[in-house]
Amino acid sequence: MRVLMVGSAPEERGGMGTVTTLLLRHGAKVASMRMVVTHREGPAAMRLKLWLSGTxxxxxxxPRxxxxxxxxSERGSVIRKSVIVLLAKLFRVPVVLHCHGAEFVDWxxxxxxxxRRAxxxxFRQADVLAVLGSSWRTTYLQLLGVRPERVVAFGNPIELPSPTDKPDGVKVVFLGRFGAxxxxADVLNAVAGLPVSLVMAGDGEVAETRALAARLGVDADIRDWLTPAERDELLASAHVFVLPSRxxxxxxxxxxxxxxxxVPVVSPVGSIGEVVKDGENGLLVQPGDVAxxxxxxxxxxxxxxxxRLAKAARSTVEPFGIEPYMDQMVRTWRSVSG
Incomplete structure (x- = not known):
């Protein structure tokens, strides 16, 4: 089976790049994979040139x-992928449109x-919309009028690490784009005065976050974006993950x-509430609720x-391992390709 993957460069920061990388790496074991990059961060002229050449x-x-x-995802990505969908249909090639956009609905x-109608x-021309959970499936059905049999909930895949012993103390981690x-900022305000160590890593408002930590007197280790190896090393030594997203x-x-x-301390937005159950495998908080x-x-x-919660959290994500995920994805590819 010959699969053509289209999207942002896999090395781009964020979850979509990580998923693309995993699909390419593990998909190559079961299919002939080819990647065409149509976007990467940079000056507008470079992005336009890449989109045109990629298209x-x-x-x-x-034809092959x-x-x-x-x-x-959203914004320009929607325009670029709409063109790809229409080109594929012109060539009678089925399309799986993999939807990642956390801000898609508001946009x-x-x-x-x-x-909106266009x-x-x-989106309705795609053979399958792969979405990140049942709540997103409902959203896309209501928002776009896609036929129910064409919307499939996939979650996201991970490569499961081997369990490791944790050091003493409590280390809290935030990973993501710094900003509202x-x-x-809610994380910094919340941990001020607590006997924990805090590591925050990501991109976006890094300097502003460091300045806020200094004003609050929080002894936080605030880093730029981590490589996958650095991320894994950090997570292996940490105890609590905090992400109170909006x-x-x-x-x-x-x-x-x-x-x-x-242990995740997270807000029940998007498909998070389908994975994290309050008091069972993590703790749920409302966005903006510092207290x-x-x-x-x-x-x-x-x-x-x-x-107890850490053990349950690990058990919860074992079904998200890349092997069962790829099995489901291959079945989807085959179902549309005949």
Whole structure:
């Protein structure tokens, strides 16, 4: 089976790049995989040139393709992938449109009516919409009018690490883009005064976050974006993962941290509430509720509670391992390619 993957460069920061990398690596064991990059971060002229050249490469590859697997988020990504969907249909090649956009709904609803109708029509041309959970499946069905049998909930895949012993103390970790959407300032305010160590890593408002930590007197280790090896080393030594986001799809950082046996303290947005159950395998807090975040983290100073939730968190994400995920994906590719 010949699969043409289309989207942002796999090395781009964020969950979509991580999923693309995993699909390419593990998909190569069961299919002939080819990647065409149509976007990467950079100056506008470079991005336009890459989109045009990438689209031409897609056109060239379509006659030798059984399935197109296109990754889409929001804004310009929707426009680029709508073009890919229509080109694939012109060549009678089935399309799996893999939807990652945490901000897609708000962006889509803010568009003029004609633009919304055009985008909904383009999405309905895809043979399958792969979404990040059952709540997102409901959202896409209601928002775009896609036929129910064409929307499949996939979650996100992870490579499960081997369990490791944790050091003494309580280390709290935040991974993601610094800023209001992920609630990074709320994390700093919540842990101020608590007897925990805090490591925050990501991109976005890094300097602003360091300045806030200094004003609050929080002794936080605030780092730039980590490599996968650095991320795994950090998670292996940590105990609690905090991400009080205002909107999300299904964060890769959440699944990866649970795989390393961290207790998630997260907000029930996007598909997070389908994975994390309050008091069972993590703790749920509301976005912006600094006092609630602080209380949740403080409760995890109790070793017995923390260890029970950590064990349950690891068990919860075992079905998200890349092997069962790829089995489901291959079945989907085959179902549309005949």
């Amino acid at each position: 031409l490469r897609v056109i060239s590859a379509l 393709t059984d399935v197109v697997h296109a990754h889409v 889509y609803r803010g568009l003029p009516g004609p633009a 985008i909904a029509w383009a 959407r992920k609630g990074s 909107d999300e799809g299904l964060p890769m950082a959440l699944l990866e941290s649970m795989g390393h046996g961290l 609630g975040i602080a209380a949740a983290v403080k409760s995890l100073l109790d070793d017995a509670l923390r260890e």
